[in-house]
Amino acid sequence: MSTPFYVSPQQAMADRAEYARKGIARGRSLVVLQYADGIVFVAENPSRALHKVSEIYDRIAFAATGKYNEYESLRIGGTRYADLRGYTYDREDVTARGLANLYAQTLGNIFSSAAEKPYEVELLVAEVGESPADDEIYRLPHDGSIIDEHGSVAVGGNSDQIGSYLGQRHRDDMDLGEALRLAVESLTRDSNGGERELTADQLEVAVLDRTRPQQRKFKRLPGRQLARLLQEGGEAGSAAGQEPEPEQESGSEQD
Incomplete structure (x- = not known):
């Protein structure tokens, strides 16, 4: 009779965490930044049909990287929770913190369950407030822990290098073009x-734009507007690098 192979609980959890982290690292990166008028989400995603960033409720958005079918099921569950809570109680009762707690419980239960594999996803839930100080960004790794972020955050791919780059250059008072x-x-x-x-x-x-007059603050930036914002930055940089034209002498005539 063969002896059953024993794995300690600590080693089993470490193996599950490593499995999930490797799956998340294979996904394309996504960044979220606060700017003067709200929060901007930027994801590397050539697909026009499979979204990594979505609206959850009036002031709340959801972003994720990893396996699409897994984080899409979480997004749908969060949207249903928000709709039901807003309808049953009040729209103000739907908060990013409440959604983050819901996702944390779901991810934590899946991660600790030996009957199924851990989700290969990392989530971001953000809520725009009346002022930058009221903005909330929560990052939820595969194990269901909740991390309260501020300023900028990156997930997926080489998120450590991206996060370090953002941390050195990001400012809360940036306009949308600068942040983008x-x-x-x-x-x-x-x-x-x-x-x-x-x-x-x-x-x-x-973006979650706090200046929008509508109750819903979420808005996608279409390709044309996005290209214009990116191009404006390049043109400004080119203009700054040009040498100024020499001034004419005070006594010279102009053509």
Whole structure:
């Protein structure tokens, strides 16, 4: 009779965590940044049908990286929870913190269950407030823990390098164009320290804009508007690098 192979609970959980982390790292990166008028989400995603960023409720958005079918099922569950709570109680009772707690319980139960594999996903739940100080961003790794973020955060792919790049350059008072260009700059950096090119067609971008008069603050940026915002940054940089034209002497005539 063969002796059953024993794995300690600590080793089993470590193996599950490593499995999930490797799956998440294979996904394309996604960044979220606060700017003066709200929160911007920028994801490397050439698909126009399979979204990594979505609206959950009036002021709340959801973003994720990893296995699409797994985080899409979580997004749907969060949307149903928000709709039911807002209808049963009040729209103000639907908060990013409540959704983060819901996702944390779900991910934690799946991660600790020996009957199924852990989800290979990392989630971001954000809520825009009346002022930048009221904005909330929560990051939820595969094990269901909740991390309260501020300023900027990156998940998926080489998120450590991207997060470090953002942390050194991000400012809360950036306008949308500045924040967007910084996000794209961070995504173009590969794990070896090199740079690659990303066009507007390869990006999925959305914002939670606190200045919108509507109750719903979520808005996607279409390719044309996105390309214009990125191009404005390049033109400004080119203009700044040009030498100023010499001034004419005070006594000279003008044509």
